Amino acid sequence: MPVLEGSLDAEGLRVCIVVARWNEFVTRKLLEGAESCLGERGARKDDVTVAWVPGAFEIPTAANWAARSGRFDAVICLGAVIRGDTAHFEYVAGGTTDGIGATARETGVPVIFGVLTVDSVEQALSRAGGKDGHKGEEAAQAAIEMANLRRLI
Ligand code: INI
Numbered sequence: 001m002p003v004l005e006g007s008l009d010a011e012g013l014r015v016c017i018v019v020a021r022w023n024e025f026v027t028r029k030l031l032e033g034a035e036s037c038l039g040e041r042g043a044r045k046d047d048v049t050v051a052w053v054p055g056a057f058e059i060p061t062a063a064n065w066a067a068r069s070g071r072f073d074a075v076i077c078l079g080a081v082i083r084g085d086t087a088h089f090e091y092v093a094g095g096t097t098d099g100i101g102a103t104a105r106e107t108g109v110p111v112i113f114g115v116l117t118v119d120s121v122e123q124a125l126s127r128a129g130g131k132d133g134h135k136g137e138e139a140a141q142a143a144i145e146m147a148n149l150r151r152l153i
Helices: 024-040 056-068 089-107 121-126 135-152
Strands: 015-020 048-053 074-082 111-118 128-130
Touching: 015 024, 015 056, 015 135, 024 048, 024 074, 024 111, 024 121, 024 128, 024 135, 048 056, 056 074, 056 089, 056 111, 074 089, 074 121, 074 135, 089 111, 111 121, 111 135, 121 128, 128 135
Parallel strands: 015 048, 015 074, 074 111
Antiparallel strands: none
């Protein structure tokens, strides 16, 4: 039985990272993790483009532009939606999540969900290179694997 699995080799991959400025003290850490993971796996600096957007809610719009441009093998979405910051947490988190998923399905380009949706700043930081892992690195790995899997399929 044929089995397909994307490699974690990023050499030659062109990647757009869409990152939200809201809660930048968290999202910058996510960005650093994603960039260093891509670099360690062989991506060239010139092949990694970073696009800043105001907040998580704007991520799907820019991700859609990037995915449809034909310029990228994968799009990585990074943001931090923190419940304590907003009375409309569900709308911002839900809209962002749905929009990113819809963009991936509509365009066929891997559009990776690296958006933290958490209850507190502590939870956000612990998932941005603290004791609970690094969502930025995870998102970059998923992007590499999916971009390579797409080529195989
Ligand atoms: N954007 C975020 O990325 N994180 C948040 O926690 C957040 N809160 O708390 O409201 C947030 N709001 C801004 C939103 O994403 C849009 O930028 C804004 O509503 C303009 O459309």
